Amino acid sequence: MRIILPDKSVRTVSRASATIEEILIELGINPTTVIVVKNGTIVPEDVTADEGDEIRILRFSHGG
Amino acid sequence: MTPGENLCSLCNEPAVVRLVEPERRLCAAHFIEDAGARVLAAMERERMISPGDRVAVGLSGGKDSTALLLLLHRFLPALGAGLVAITVDEGIAGYREETLRAARDLTGELGVEHVIVTFADLFGEDLDTILVGREAQGCTVCGVLRRRALAEAVKRVGATKLATGHNLDDEAQSVLMNVLRGDLPRLRQDTSTGQPGHFVPRIKPLAVLSEKEIVTYLLLRGYFRDLPECPYAGTALRSEVRTMLAGLEHRHPGTMVRLMQFRDGVRESARSAEPAKALSTCRICGELTSGEVCQVCRLLDR
Numbered sequence A: 001m002r003i004i005l006p007d008k009s010v011r012t013v014s015r016a017s018a019t020i021e022e023i024l025i026e027l028g029i030n031p032t033t034v035i036v037v038k039n040g041t042i043v044p045e046d047v048t049a050d051e052g053d054e055i056r057i058l059r060f061s062h063g064g
Numbered sequence B: 001m002t003p004g005e006n007l008c009s010l011c012n013e014p015a016v017v018r019l020v021e022p023e024r025r026l027c028a029a030h031f032i033e034d035a036g037a038r039v040l041a042a043m044e045r046e047r048m049i050s051p052g053d054r055v056a057v058g059l060s061g062g063k064d065s066t067a068l069l070l071l072l073h074r075f076l077p078a079l080g081a082g083l084v085a086i087t088v089d090e091g092i093a094g095y096r097e098e099t100l101r102a103a104r105d106l107t108g109e110l111g112v113e114h115v116i117v118t119f120a121d122l123f124g125e126d127l128d129t130i131l132v133g134r135e136a137q138g139c140t141v142c143g144v145l146r147r148r149a150l151a152e153a154v155k156r157v158g159a160t161k162l163a164t165g166h167n168l169d170d171e172a173q174s175v176l177m178n179v180l181r182g183d184l185p186r187l188r189q190d191t192s193t194g195q196p197g198h199f200v201p202r203i204k205p206l207a208v209l210s211e212k213e214i215v216t217y218l219l220l221r222g223y224f225r226d227l228p229e230c231p232y233a234g235t236a237l238r239s240e241v242r243t244m245l246a247g248l249e250h251r252h253p254g255t256m257v258r259l260m261q262f263r264d265g266v267r268e269s270a271r272s273a274e275p276a277k278a279l280s281t282c283r284i285c286g287e288l289t290s291g292e293v294c295q296v297c298r299l300l301d302r
């Protein structure tokens, strides 16, 4: 799967199906601090991601 | 959780969020409804709005105040209250220009009256100039001056309430910071009642929504803008507390809400126990202060 990180860098991870929460924790990202867009749609983090999925991670900055 | 199981609890469309208490999954349309309903319920429960109110919204142009204006614009007419947006232009080069544009675009689109006040106009200098040589104190200085600027703008527009975009994360962080500093007076201080002649009541309708919910709301409604961050870093303690609370909220969902309940309990028990303490006025500018000269006048070396 393709993972687009908050800094817009792209990582390709080949692994069996996992929940997005598991993937975030492996990346050292706290799920409460980001919004996850899977194949163009916002999803809760307990949704699974599979080979071929595109996961975009949006970190919202503070302030405002 | 396969895609087939991630469905809205209300309509079976694909869910975009999963919320607790009560446990539910919501699609985009139902999340937008749910978030709005919780804000409206908080405004009614805490009697934030009275018919005839003229509510000033502190509109920085950033995400929280954008969501706040969208929601108040939707709910205030039914509550019999009017709306005016006020923006404080501190004078922060490379940051304020773009957020100011976002604020103008939004009030223009919604047809909301919009008043802008500047630090240069109110204090004689912009923030960048005031901070030369003490940049590290940026947020503290700015916070004090911005509160005064908002109060001044509220007077100019004749508003009866000031609404700010503080979200659940901001509020929970402040509670924990006050505890960690041992600052009980600050923990108990309730600005929602105001001070006749000095401050109008201050309301925080978004304090029931987390920062994540607010950003989700804006993304779903097409109002999220990636804006520059303020160059003046926040206080060290707040950023530590933010990281700590985010970790706690993940491992123990509901932590932020429980912190707010704790604060409300402290305020409730303090209210009956102690009479309000006497207030004095600043001998230079006449605003309320706990000492002889207020924080604003001290910061500006008046």
Ligand SMILES: [Zn+2]
Pocket (backbone or CB within 6 Å): B008, B009, B010, B011, B012, B013, B026, B027, B028, B029, B030
């Ligand atoms: Zn639905």
Ligand SMILES: [Zn+2]
Pocket (backbone or CB within 6 Å): B282, B283, B284, B285, B286, B287, B293, B294, B295, B296, B297, B298
């Ligand atoms: Zn003063």
